[in-house]
Amino acid sequence: MKQVNIGGVPEHFNLAWYLTLKDGEYKNEGINLRWHDYYGGTGAMCKALRNKDIDIAVILTEGIVKDIIAGNPSKIVQTFVQTPLIWGIHVAAKSNYKTINDLKGTKAAISRYGSGSHLMAYINAENNQWNLDNDLNFEVIKNLDGAVEGLTNEVADYFLWEKFTTKPLVDNGTFRSVGNCPSPWPCFVIAVREEFIENNETELKTILDIINNTTADFKDIPSIDKTIANRYEQKLEDVQEWLTLTEWSQEVIDKKTIENVQNKLLKLNIIPNKVDYNTLIHKL
The missing domain is CATH 3.40.190.10 (Periplasmic binding protein-like II)
Known part of the structure; x- marks a missing residue:
């Protein structure tokens, strides 16, 4: 075999x-x-x-x-x-950020460099006409559990992950969704x-x-x-x-x-x- x-x-x-x-x-x-x-x-x-x-x-x-x-x-x-893939854009439930544009220049949680969450942060930035050099910052959090910890403790400000996978975390009040970013392929x-x-x-x-x-x-x-x-x-x-x-x-x-x-x-x-x-x- x-x-x-x-x-x-x-x-x-x-x-x-x-x-x-x-x-x-x-x-x-x-x-x-x-x-x-x-x-x-x-x-x-x-x-x-x-x-x-x-x-x-x-x-x-x-x-x-x-x-x-x-x-x-x-x-x-x-x-x-x-x-x-429909990427949900998430912030901590108690965060002051209400819209995608509020996140300009803040820190994105990413699983690792080269990951989907990293690359799609660039796509989201471009979609919103941000400056890719000045308006993107990253914090490596490894996985979804790391994102929960990172956003809750304000180590990072927002996190892109597949919308339906993270929906239970929105429903239970861990995250709040501020929008979506579909992959263009x-x-x-x-x-x-x-x-x-x-x-x-x-x-x-x-x-x-x-x-x-x-x-x-x-x-x-x-x-x-x-x-x-x-x-x-x-x-x-x-x-x-x-x-x-x-x-x-x-x-x-x-x-x-x-x-x-x-x-x-x-x-x-x-x-x-x-x-x-x-x-x-x-x-x-």
């Missing part, structure tokens, strides 16, 4: 992986797929790919594009979630170490076939909204709203999208240069 390590955030987007693992679908094909939760998000997964701790990552598009350009020996093999892709692609293409195709078969009909799974609400401790109406906003993909990310991501990252000085489509993508 071939052991394969895969990483992702422990969020509702990845429930399809849990369901296919629970049903033993990979083991039936001779693959021992081991899932690893990465609470630190994209930056932590980029590091894990580089260190060969994982072979595959379900990861934010902008984060892995940046890291491949910075030397991560991996390739994007497929889009996983086609729709944008499909949010999650599947990235794989180049060495793994070269040596295990058959197994990789099998893994993708299994997960794609499930995501294609994900919304039709009986009581899937209740399953998500229970597993991720979210309100049923929030899950139902999220399901209407979310579309999975079984396709390779296209050239136009990759061009858009690179143009935006280059403009924000997050990447030093653009690279060819085939430097980032591997078509199986």
Whole structure:
């Protein structure tokens, strides 16, 4: 049995992986797929790919594009979630900040440099015509628990994280939402170490076939909204709203999208240069 390590955030987007693992679908094909939760998000997964701790990552598009350009020996093999990620912009419940513009020049909590929360702080700043050199400051807080502590203790002032994941913290009075910042591209892709692609293409195709078969009909799974609400401790109406906003993909990310991501990252000085489509993508 071939052991394969895969990483992702422990969020509702990845429930399809849990369901296919629970049903033993990979083991039936001779693959021992081991899932690893990465609470630190994209930056932590980029590091894990580089260190060969994982072979595959379900990861934010902008984060892995940046890291491949910075030397991560991996390739994007497929889009996983086609729709944008809706990043909620959060402050501590007792904070004096009421609007996004109140946050200009204050300190953003980020999980780590190169993470989605870091990169999207730049997108939010640009959307609001802030000065990217003077109006952005960062405090590394590692994960969502660190953000709770950091904002509550006023170590940082605001935090961008997926809206529905943080909604329970808004509901219970830990955070207050001051707005949203959707990513300007499909949010999650599947990235794989180049060495793994070269040596295990058959197994990789099998893994993708299994997960794609499930995501294609994900919304039709009986009581899937209740399953998500229970597993991720979210309100049923929030899950139902999220399901209407979310579309999975079984396709390779296209050239136009990759061009858009690179143009935006280059403009924000997050990447030093653009690279060819085939430097980032591997078509199986």
